[in-house]
Structure formats: C-alpha cells, structure tokens
Amino acid sequence: MTNKEWYIIYIGNPKKVEAVRTAFHDINMQDFTLWTPTQEVIQKDANGNIKSITRPMFPGYLFVNFLYTGNSIEDALYDLKAGFLLKGPGGTVPTNVTDEQIEMIKQLEKVRVEEGITNTTVAIGSFVELTNGPFIGVRGIVVGTRKGKVIVELVIFGRMVSVEVDEKHLNYVPSESELEQSKKEILKQRIKKVMDKT
Secondary structure (H helix, E strand, C coil), X not given: CXXXXXXXXXXXXXXXXXXXXXXXHHCCCCCCEEECCEEEEEEECCCCCEEEEEEECCCCEEEEEECCCCXXXXXXXXXXXXXXXXECCCCCCECCECHHHHHHHHHHHCCCEEECCCCCCCCCCCEEEEXXXXXXXXXXXXXXXXXXXEEEEEEECCEEEEEEECHHHEEECCCCHHHHHHHHHHHHHHHHHHHHHC
16 A cells, blocks of 8 residues: 555544554654544523534544554554554454545534434334434434434444434335345344344
8 A cells, every 4th residue: 555544543532532643653653644523413402402512423433544554553552552443344454444435424524413302203123214424324223212312223334333313314214125135134133242142
C-alpha cells in the first residue's frame, strides 16, 4: 500500500483519544488524522422542552487516516492500552474504510437527528428498514422496546448488532422472499448467540 487509508480504532472511552495520538507519535508517525464523527441531536423531553446536543455517531470508536505499514502501530496501541484496530472476522490486518463510506458518514454528520418521546406500537418480529442515523438503509428485525424506543437487531459485516431507534425512523418492509434470507440470517445469529452462552 502506498496511500493513506481510513481505519477504525476501538477505544471504548473517549478519553483515550490522546493515548492514541501518543501511540502514533511513539512510532514516529506524524502524518495521520484522527476523527470522531458527530451529529447534532434535537431532543424533546417529557415536558416538551427541546434541546440540541452533539454526540458521537459511533460511541467508543475513533476513525484514523494513515499509511498502514505493519504491526508497529498495533503494538503501540496495545502497550498504551489505548485500543485496537478493527479487523474482519479471522483477519490478520486491519480492515480499511472506503472513501465512499467516509463520504457517506460526512454527509450524515450534516443531518440533524430529531428524537422525541414516543409510545411504540411496533410488533415484535416485524422486518424493518432504518431511515435515519448511521445505519440508514440497513434492514433488521424488531426484537423489543425500551423507554419509548424500538430495539432492532441488524447483521453488519456478519455480526449481530442491536440498536435502539425511534419508531418514526423505521419503515416496515413487506415479507418478500428475497428478504426472508436476511431474516433467517439474523435469527440464526440470535440462536448462535444464545447457544454460545450455554
């Protein structure tokens, strides 16, 4: 590889950003960019009061643009307990994020997200598509509700992820044959998760 690319570091705690910066300096790498994508969120509380906050789109994750040349940065991150670069299942090298994906995230940063108090009426087991937030366009299955939010399970890069969203940010998807396979994959992942715990 001769060009810088985007990667993702799992840091868990946002206070570790400076430790990540130190890790890059420790291996004498100066040409890097750290980025935490954020969104403006408009919230409405139970009393009808509206406030605007800025929050990370991917809590616990830090995007970094640099030229990956080997394990030296991974070793430095490990030594400082700063986090680790994300890899695909069974992968030995970090998975890069494409320029198209980065551009999509930058466009999402410009979108104001509205969150309100909602009483959900969605049926558990419904197949839905997300219409807002970082997973816009991704389809999943409704598995429950919590505090006025709908809990949806998605399969992203072969892994099951649960997200909480407002019902107004969901589109119901008809149960067509091409969607049944996705539904089965999510259910399979749920069953595997249960079996792994036993």
